[in-house]
Amino acid sequence: MEVRYYFQIKNEIQHYILLSELQEKKSFSNSLVITIDTEHTYCNGQRVKVRKKGDNAMQLQGKIALVPGASRAIGRRIARKLAREGVNLILPTFDWPESVMEMEQEFKGLDIDVLILPIDLREQSQVQKMVAAIKERFGALHILINNIERGGMPIIHGSYDHALNHEQWDLEINTTLKAKWLLFHHCLPLMKQSGSGSIVNISSISALTGRSGPAALLFNDAYSAANRAISSFTETWAREAAPEIRVNELMLGLIEDRHGEKTRGWSVMKDEEQQSLLTHTLLQRTGTAEEVATAILFLARDADFMTGTVLRMDGGFCLGGEQVPDIPEGILTRERC
Numbered sequence: 001m002e003v004r005y006y007f008q009i010k011n012e013i014q015h016y017i018l019l020s021e022l023q024e025k026k027s028f029s030n031s032l033v034i035t036i037d038t039e040h041t042y043c044n045g046q047r048v049k050v051r052k053k054g055d056n057a058m059q060l061q062g063k064i065a066l067v068p069g070a071s072r073a074i075g076r077r078i079a080r081k082l083a084r085e086g087v088n089l090i091l092p093t094f095d096w097p098e099s100v101m102e103m104e105q106e107f108k109g110l111d112i113d114v115l116i117l118p119i120d121l122r123e124q125s126q127v128q129k130m131v132a133a134i135k136e137r138f139g140a141l142h143i144l145i146n147n148i149e150r151g152g153m154p155i156i157h158g159s160y161d162h163a164l165n166h167e168q169w170d171l172e173i174n175t176t177l178k179a180k181w182l183l184f185h186h187c188l189p190l191m192k193q194s195g196s197g198s199i200v201n202i203s204s205i206s207a208l209t210g211r212s213g214p215a216a217l218l219f220n221d222a223y224s225a226a227n228r229a230i231s232s233f234t235e236t237w238a239r240e241a242a243p244e245i246r247v248n249e250l251m252l253g254l255i256e257d258r259h260g261e262k263t264r265g266w267s268v269m270k271d272e273e274q275q276s277l278l279t280h281t282l283l284q285r286t287g288t289a290e291e292v293a294t295a296i297l298f299l300a301r302d303a304d305f306m307t308g309t310v311l312r313m314d315g316g317f318c319l320g321g322e323q324v325p326d327i328p329e330g331i332l333t334r335e336r337c
Contacts, residue, residue: 058198058301061086065143065300066134066187068092068121068179070107071099073257074202075147077293079107085301087143088113090134094120113138121148121179124186131186140194143300144187146201150175151223153265154216169222176226184237192244198300199241201249202292203230204259205314208251213321214276217269218259227251231310238308246307248299252292253281253314260286282316 065082069075070091079089089107093100093116100116107114115137119126134141152168160169180201191197206219207227234249241247254277256262266274278284295313299306312318 058196058304060301063087063142063197064090064134064138064140064194065145066090066092066141066183067145067147068183069147071096071103073262073289074255074292075145076103076106077289078145078147078296079103081293081297082143082300083107083110083112085297086112088138090115090117090130090138090141092117092119092121092130094118121183122174124182127182127186131190135190141187141190142194142197144183144191144197144199145296145300146180146183146199148175148179148183149202149204149223149226151204151206152220153218153259153263154211154220155218155265155268157220160221168220172220172222173226176223177229180230180233184233188237188241188245192241195244197245198303199237199245199247200296200299201230201234201237201247202296203227203249203251203310205251205253205312205318207231208318214273214280215254215259215317217273218254218265218277234310235308242307246303248303248306248308249310250292250295250299251310251312251314252287253312253317254286255289255292256286257289280317280320281314282320285315287313287315 060082063086065079065087067075067079067082067089068091070079070089071093079091083089089112091103091107091114093103104116107116115133117130117133119130121127131141150171152165152172157165157168159165184199187199191199204219204223204227206215206224207230209215209219210224211219211221231249231251234247238247252258254260260266278286292313295311299311303309
C-alpha cells in the first residue's frame with residue numbers, strides 16, 4: 001500500500017493527510033490505524049510509504065497504462081518509454097495491420113504485462129468492454145494517454161466538398177474528439193478506484209492556428225475545431241477527476257511523424273512550402289516522437305502539482321512569423337537637441 005497525500009480505504013478517499021500532520025498514533029474510520037516509530041510508518045501493522053509534500057515523482061513500476069495509437073510512431077515511443085519504467089500496458093489497435101504486427105512483436109517480448117485489444121474507440125460499447133477487460137486483467141488503471149486522432153491534410157484530401165471526402169468531417173470529429181471523451185468517461189471510475197493517477201490529452205496547435213498561414217496545407221477545419229475543444233475537456237476533466245487524478249494536455253506542433261517530414265503530406269509539398277513551415281518555427285525544425293514521449297513521461301510521472309494545464313510543444317511555431325525589431329531612436333532625444 002502506497003500512501004500519497006491521502007489514504008484510500010475500500011476504494012473511497014477517507015482522509016487527506018500530509019506527513020507533517022501524522023501523530024504518533026492516529027485512528028480513522030474503517031479501523032485504519034497509522035503508527036510511526038523513529039524510522040518507519042505502518043498502516044494496520046503493515047509498513048507503508050508516506051509521501052511528503054514536495055515529493056513529486058509518481059512511482060511508475062508496476063502501474064497500469066492505457067496507450068492508444070501505439071502502432072504508430074508517437075504512440076509507440078510513448079508506450080516504449082513507459083515500458084522501460086516498468087509500466088504494464090493496454091494497447092488498443094484498429095487499423096494499420098502491418099504496424100500492429102510490429103508492435104505486438106516488440107511489446108510481447110518485454111518483461112511487463114501487455115494487453116493488446118482490437119477495438120474501435122469511437123464506439124461506446126467497445127470502449128466499455130475494453131474497460132471491463134482491463135479491470136478483469138489488471139484490477140486497476142493509473143495512466144491514460146489520450147493519443148487518438150484523425151486529421152485529413154488539405155494538401156492530400158482537398159476540399160470536404162469532394163465526393164471522396166463525404167465522411168471525412170465526421171471521421172475527424174469522432175476520432176479526435178468523441179473517442180477521447182469516451183475513453184475519459186469510461187476509464188475515470190476505474191482510475192479513481194485505483195488511487196492516484198494521470199491523464200494526458202494529446203492535441204494539436206491547429207487549435208490555435210486553424211486552417212491559416214503556412215499550416216493551412218496540413219490542418220483541416222474539423223480537425224482544428226476538434227483540437228480547440230480538447231482544451232475545454234482538459235480543464236473540465238481536471239475539475240472532475242481531482243484530487244486523485246491529474247489531467248493535463250500536451251499540444252503538439254509539427255512533429256516528424258505527425259505533420260512533418262515522415263508524412264505523405266510533407267512529401268508532396270513544394271520545397272518553398274516546406275521551408276515556409278520551418279521558417280515559421282522559431283527553432284527551425286520539426287520535433288521528434290522521442291521528444292514527445294519525454295514530455296508525456298514528465299506529465300505522467302513528474303508533474304505532480306500540475307492539473308488542467310496545457311503544455312505547448314511546437315518549437316515556437318505559434319510565435320513565428322513576427323520579427324522583433326530594433327528599438328527605434330525615439331523622438332524625445334531629437335527634441336532635446
